[in-house]
Amino acid sequence: MGTVNEELERYTVSQNVSIRPGVRMLGLFPHMRYREWYALGELVDNSLQSWISNRLALQEADGPDFQLQIHISVDPADGGLITVRDNAAGIEAKDWGRAFQVAEPPSDATGLSQFGIGMKAAACWFARRWSLRTTALGDPVERSVEFDVPAILDAGMEELEVDEGAVAAAEHWTELRLWDLHRTPRGRTIAKIKDHLTSIYRTFLRDGRVMITYNGDPLEYTEQPILVAPDWRDQEGEPRTWKKDVHLRLDSGRRVTGWVAIRESGKGREAGLALLYRGKVISGAGDDLYKPVEIFASQNSFESQRVFGELDMSDFDVTYTKDSLVWFDEEEDVILQLKEELESEPLPILTQARNYRARKPQDVPRDRLLEVVNRTGQLLRNAGDLGALWTADDDGKNVEEATAPSYLTADVTREAATPVDRRFEIAHDGESWRADLELVEQPAIRDWLTVQRADDGPTPLVRITVNQAHPFMRAFCEMPSQDLEPVWRVAVAVGLAQEVARSRGARFPNYVTQAVNAMVRVLAVQPS
Template identity: 50%
Template sequence: MSDDSISIRPGVGMLNLFPHMKYQPWYALGELVDNAIQSYVANRDALRDVEGPEYQLRIDIEIDRADGGSISVRDNAAGISGVDWPRAFRVADPPADQSGLSQFGVGMKAACCWFARRWSVRSTNLGERTTRKVDFDVPAIVESRNESLDVEETAEAAEVHFTEVRMEGLYRVPQTKTLGKIKEYLGGIYRQFIRNGDVLITFNGEPLVFAEPPILEAPDWRTPDGDDHVWRKEVDLRLASGRRVQGFVGIREKGATATAGIALFYRNKVVTGAGEETYRPEVIFGRSNSFRSQRVFGEMHMDDFNVTYTKDALVWYEEEDEFLAELKAELDREPQPILRQAENYRSRKPVIVPTDEAQRILDTIVKTFEQAPDINYSPHPVVEFPPSAESDGIPEPLSSTEVMQVDRELTIDVVGKRWKVTFQLVADEANHDWLSVSELGGVEPAVTIKVNQAHPFMRAYCELPGDQLEPVWRVAIAMGLGQAIARSSGASMPGLVTKNANVVLRNYLSTKA
């Protein structure tokens, strides 16, 4: 064992600023993933000479929430060379080769200091016979103004190569929900490397994956009986500055508000548009409740631009508006007008909401009744409902003659009476009514409210599961319960409202203009 030291000048004071940066944990971890990928890309041939042609970069991320939290990131790339070792720990000292993901000489230091009070790096460079380790105790360094750190060196075999970063004493210990988001975001950010098979990234032992959304295969909305087309368009734009943008835009087979949008890549890494941070400019996607905003997705490679030093946004050089105008024109161009197809196409098959999604929406509606007082402000509202039967999960696709049904029952005090209310969601082509209300008298009045998902109105305006369906179902339940309350209060023929609403919806309001 031998000891050396490295200088961390300039920037000792900056170490104390990094914890206050506006970072997200997935982008901070991404700095360490970037370094591993860059090391792999720069040394790919040498690594395969040693490990064989089947060598694959592996990056293992482990987060332990116990005892103040710790994070480790280990890779089997080429390691940090002895020549690069001093530079790697100086702030804003970029590498000689800035053509890859490692550009600014800030990422590792900023990310580790943002996460943790104490962190260390241990690395062996391929072909060298030394393992080096350095420890950062950030509060102690800042307090002492120490500008050099000891490096621990041990002998190693020449064919060994790795880097391990460990962080302890976390400022922010990721909780369960955040851990799930980190996994989702990293899978989206590094999707291109995962697709290509260049890298295996594991998170707490589980390989990261990226679920490719199925693309719509359907006729042009103007010729519904025509041939199916694959609704994906390749895009190759050249802006006035000469910057080039390449990628594709397509239409999802099924709409999804949370994951629609365009991902913007820089050097094969997503910098905008991963996870829930979707890039959906209104000029392309329309308003947030439009069909376009839930169906259109794509990927654009923006390598002729640059990124911020935190690598979570593009530097647009005031060309974003021009880019969007060019992109919109391309997506409106025949013979494949992506945006108009996304807005106007309606599946001719009834969209059956998965049972678990229907149960989720109904649970939300039931909770609003549970939390609300009696309509007449009874001081002691009583709401009881039994647990729903366990769902078997997403059912097999249904034919037009089969019926999907989800039931929920609850008991609620309304206008001084205790009502037994049953909600039913069905998908029944044979039923012409959108809303059916069945009332039963008795000491405890009861009403069954049935909404038909296969009704033409639902297929035209509410074919996408989730947020679009819930408000429609809420209105239907309000109409049905309102009819029952009106009848119990002595109103004459209140069912005519529902009957005529069904006629108007089917004959006049189920077709888009």
């Protein structure tokens, strides 16, 4: 037996591989509307498909616990270098004739490798130059080819030289190297890449059969906790797990399956539907949320904060960039059927998401409520004479002071019947007024806003009360990421405006708060 070098010489053979037809498309790929995570995903797809197609052979060769490993590394130095390496089954010799021809689909197009364009397009989108080295399972030959895209286009090349060398037959891997980059992932883009890739390949990462790393860091998908709670209509009832299986069939015969659930706690950036195609998330990964308004209502609705799920859309097609579905004009049908399913008994997901409250209004910390009324009072005092505001230019100059006078926290009163009660001195038309600002919790009272004027004392007194137990407050001030303070300020503004109008001689100014109370009870209803 000869030396290693002699063995390599024995197996080294120069061959050519065709890159026609469509070689001119290589110059178009850098201008595609890719995002970095979808472009890297095309390279990951090749590794996954090799593993899927050869899973039994890989387990037979390396044991039943074989784990596919895909390692992505990005080095921004010297023009940038991206490397994607896997331990899948490699590219067999018989597939080399097709693998580098643009738009030449594989013989089996039922997996993630479907159009015969993804690897070439993504590599050229990232880099001016790239190479591929691989050795197939059971093949004692390593093959490599290099794409110098500017040189290929300048010379009009239609074939590239393939280098071959000897390796152990037990080896199996593929390595893609991309350099002289058009675009190098940096800064926040890196975090988004990792977040999106984790979400896109969640079904492959879940059970540990596949590991993907980015610069050595494993991508790990974290499952979102599902709400376990009683039906909102029966708060004392038995807790239920709010997750529903979905089975839809369209008139075309296409099916949609999966599940939809309610998050344990609301978080808009992690809610929404993930649409999967052959196990890969095509829409709804990372911050690319799929939230049709018919189901999720407005951006700040409870549904938009809480509802999430995964739907298998494999009966549909995908675009050749595999970043969106081809709906065949059936998206509306899917949405309407899904909405009907999610509103149906005995597990009405949307109704529960819309009406269930994880906490009660009185759970708001008292210190937080005190901050709200204190700041509101500060703004009113900083405004100066309220009468002047009626004629002042709308430039905000009267309310722009950065800090409040120290006496604003003085003259504090507390009553047992109210969780928060603050009194402030304000000026109106040169006269000193007192304003009592209250936040109460009284479900028996129908009104949201109450304004009372006392004229029997030496100083005019206005008492403005906001009822936190009102349906309007329950609907909008308990929403995830929402704040009590803006609603509180509007209520105070309406109450003071009524009394200012009264002092200016307006007839029946109390009609203002009567109308407001009637309207907000209607407006408290969440959109369906």
